[in-house]
Amino acid sequence: MSKPRLLNREEDTAPLERDLLVRMHDLMVKARVLEERLIQMYKQGHGYFWIGGPGEEAFNVPLGLLMKKGQGPAYDYLHAHYRQSATMLALGEEPIGALRQMKNTASDPYSGGRNFAGHFSKRAWNIAPVSSPIEVQYVMAPGTALAQKRHGGEGITIVTGGDAGTAEGDFASCLVWSSRPGTELPVLMIVTNNQWGISTPAATQHGETNVADRGRAFNIRTKTIDGNDPVTAWRELKEAMEYVRRERKPFLMEAKVSRLYGHSSASGANMVGGELDCLVRFEERLLADGVLTREQMDGVRARHTEEIAALARQVREEPLPGPETIWNHIYAERK
Amino acid sequence: MANMAQAVRMALHYAEQNLGVTDIFGEDVGAPLGGVFTATQGLKTAWNTPLDERGIIGMAIGLAMAGQRPVAEIQFADYIYNTIDLLKIAGNTCWATHGDWNLPMVVKTPVGSGIRGSIYHSHSFDATATHIPGWKIVIPSNPLDAYGLMISACQEINPVMYLEPKALLRIKGEERIPGEPDDDKLLSKLIDAPLGDRSQWQPQWPAELTGYAVPIGKGKVVRPGAQLTVVSYGRTLPLCKKAADDLAAEGVDAEVIDMRSLWPYDWELIKGSVEKTGRVLYVNEDTEVTNFGEHLVRRTVEELFYKLLAPPRLLAGKFLPGIGLADTLEMASVPQQADITAALRALAAEQP
Numbered sequence: 001m002s003k004p005r006l007l008n009r010e011e012d013t014a015p016l017e018r019d020l021l022v023r024m025h026d027l028m029v030k031a032r033v034l035e036e037r038l039i040q041m042y043k044q045g046h047g048y049f050w051i052g053g054p055g056e057e058a059f060n061v062p063l064g065l066l067m068k069k070g071q072g073p074a075y076d077y078l079h080a081h082y083r084q085s086a087t088m089l090a091l092g093e094e095p096i097g098a099l100r101q102m103k104n105t106a107s108d109p110y111s112g113g114r115n116f117a118g119h120f121s122k123r124a125w126n127i128a129p130v131s132s133p134i135e136v137q138y139v140m141a142p143g144t145a146l147a148q149k150r151h152g153g154e155g156i157t158i159v160t161g162g163d164a165g166t167a168e169g170d171f172a173s174c175l176v177w178s179s180r181p182g183t184e185l186p187v188l189m190i191v192t193n194n195q196w197g198i199s200t201p202a203a204t205q206h207g208e209t210n211v212a213d214r215g216r217a218f219n220i221r222t223k224t225i226d227g228n229d230p231v232t233a234w235r236e237l238k239e240a241m242e243y244v245r246r247e248r249k250p251f252l253m254e255a256k257v258s259r260l261y262g263h264s265s266a267s268g269a270n271m272v273g274g275e276l277d278c279l280v281r282f283e284e285r286l287l288a289d290g291v292l293t294r295e296q297m298d299g300v301r302a303r304h305t306e307e308i309a310a311l312a313r314q315v316r317e318e319p320l321p322g323p324e325t326i327w328n329h330i331y332a333e334r335k
Numbered sequence: 336m337a338n339m340a341q342a343v344r345m346a347l348h349y350a351e352q353n354l355g356v357t358d359i360f361g362e363d364v365g366a367p368l369g370g371v372f373t374a375t376q377g378l379k380t381a382w383n384t385p386l387d388e389r390g391i392i393g394m395a396i397g398l399a400m401a402g403q404r405p406v407a408e409i410q411f412a413d414y415i416y417n418t419i420d421l422l423k424i425a426g427n428t429c430w431a432t433h434g435d436w437n438l439p440m441v442v443k444t445p446v447g448s449g450i451r452g453s454i455y456h457s458h459s460f461d462a463t464a465t466h467i468p469g470w471k472i473v474i475p476s477n478p479l480d481a482y483g484l485m486i487s488a489c490q491e492i493n494p495v496m497y498l499e500p501k502a503l504l505r506i507k508g509e510e511r512i513p514g515e516p517d518d519d520k521l522l523s524k525l526i527d528a529p530l531g532d533r534s535q536w537q538p539q540w541p542a543e544l545t546g547y548a549v550p551i552g553k554g555k556v557v558r559p560g561a562q563l564t565v566v567s568y569g570r571t572l573p574l575c576k577k578a579a580d581d582l583a584a585e586g587v588d589a590e591v592i593d594m595r596s597l598w599p600y601d602w603e604l605i606k607g608s609v610e611k612t613g614r615v616l617y618v619n620e621d622t623e624v625t626n627f628g629e630h631l632v633r634r635t636v637e638e639l640f641y642k643l644l645a646p647p648r649l650l651a652g653k654f655l656p657g658i659g660l661a662d663t664l665e666m667a668s669v670p671q672q673a674d675i676t677a678a679l680r681a682l683a684a685e686q687p
Contacts, residue, residue, distance in 0.1 A: 112433030121432040143397015173390040332437030
């Protein structure tokens with residue numbers, strides 16, 4: 001057992017390699033630019049609905065970088081919610097997929113034009129399909145984790161959701177099913193806590209001090225961290241993942257994050273005040289530590305902005321699925 | 336002959352031995368009980384779950400995603416309702432991901448009245464199940480079909496809802512399941528868990544069991560007839576068969592069709608029969624408003640209108656909030672033998 005650490009004490013933070021910091025910054029910017037482009041597409045009428053994760057990049061990028069990517073129980077499963085674009089990019093996904101899903105083109109790689117933005121699915125990387133009902137991913141996670149427990153090796157199941165969703169029974173189901181005595185499961189339960197459920201402040205609905213405290217009743221190891229700091233997120237995720245990989249037992253992590261553009265396009269998709277911007281804070285730190293110059297960071301943003309804008313223009317010309325395709329894939333067929 | 340619970344058990348044993356079934360689970364499904372209807376006794380992959388229906392369906396989805404082949408049980412269909420959105424997700428996963436994911440999973444659950452189950456152990460699920468696209472839905476009316484449909488369900492690469500008419504689970508079959516012993520007492524001795532301490536008990540499965548399968552989507556004519564058609568499934572099917580046999584003495588010649596699969600279903604079989612007889616009665620025991628039989632009536636009207644000699648009829652459960660415990664209440668709530676016989680008699684005699 002390592003000695004318990006206070007939350008985000010700078011001196012406890014081991015310095016990360018410069019290359020990693022630069023890579024994380026690049027991916028955070030890329031994810032932010034992608035989300036901003038998706039919002040713009042929505043506002044220009046190139047999509048019906050936007051929902052995503054601007055404000056969660058500091059946590060979601062390290063998550064993607066640390067995942068063991070591949071297909072089947074030897075690799076990590078991700079049961080995500082719809083604020084995970086930064087994780088997808090960190091895994092190596094091309095941003096054009098998200099743009100295609102926004103525009104609901106036939107070429108949308110996740111749903112063929114059927115589902116909302118941010119509803120990723122990629123079987124080749126164990127990315128379980130994201131669906132709109134809140135928290136259902138938490139009852140599926142124990143299933144993939146049981147297969148992994150049986151399979152052996154280091155693959156774990158990661159499930160993510162928001163704080164508001166923890167009010168659903170499915171969150172409790174995950175705690176129960178992951179911690180059955182003698183059949184504990186390798187599940188990393190993650191709650192990205194942005195303090196909101198659409199328009200409802202968490203403080204008006206939740207009596208628990210920390211969401212993570214709910215794991216203790218089940219003897220699940222827990223931690224509440226600052227998810228707005230990629231260095232902290234990297235270190236804490238790495239430690240939690242190592243525990244789950246090695247012990248084949250669950251871990252509940254609560255990451256405090258921001259929600260920079262509100263809930264979704266349903267609430268306007270406008271930049272809101274009073275939220276800490278993880279990217280701004282990270283850039284200040286990179287600047288202060290001499291990791292990157294302002295010009296370099298501005299260059300990163302300009303490059304991603306230009307590339308993603310070009311992709312968006314390309315996607316705008318792509319056709320919608322044909323009406324006859326509604327009948328495709330109701331059932332899987334033997335190949 | 337085996338009863339339906341034994342048939343399900345033997346099919347699941349065959350499936351875990353030969354068809355890759357990895358997990359058979361639900362509340363009290365594993366040892367010592369082996370299911371509240373004994374359908375999972377002695378199975379090597381059977382295990383007990385927390386008392387959490389949403390957890391059970393979620394577990395099945397997760398296992399199926401990770402390449403396992405789960406058979407999940409909801410103890411009574413009355414308790415499946417809090418999982419509807421998960422059933423909807425299981426049904427839409429292949430479609431919503433444009434073919435990226437498929438879920439080879441079976442959900443089995445006992446349905447219907449007939450065991451004095453009161454308000455929460457008597458409900459049917461066929462109307463609701465057939466309202467959830469992306470599933471295949473089967474419901475046997477006898478042990479042989481129960482065996483063959485379970486074999487098919489365990490070979491499917493899509494979600495299958497396996498509805499077990501609980502009133503028939505302890506009824507012995509009239510046809511032999513391939514590989515079952517001829518002697519019922521011997522079968523019971525081999526595969527039924529003893530009363531009392533079962534900690535040392537091991538089943539002795541019949542070695543000759545086969546992969547006998549009833550294809551999903553295929554109905555069966557259980558009694559040929561020329562004058563009218565009665566289409567049913569589950570608990571009411573044997574009642575329809577008996578009604579038709581009884582009415583033969585009155586000169587009524589009814590054809591009886593067992594649907595066996597509710598989705599996809601054997602429209603060609605039904606259509607051929609109705610074209611021949613011109614009269615059809617659909618019978619089931621789910622509540623009659625937005626009942627699956629109403630869909631069949633609509634299709635009959637739309638496609639066979641000019642072949643009909645009488646309006647297509649539906650005999651189903653009354654549209655009530657539940658089935659009351661008192662015998663008088665249950666009998667009045669869902670179709671019984673006399674109701675079916677009377678409905679068939681009336682349809683046979685109906686003139687414009």
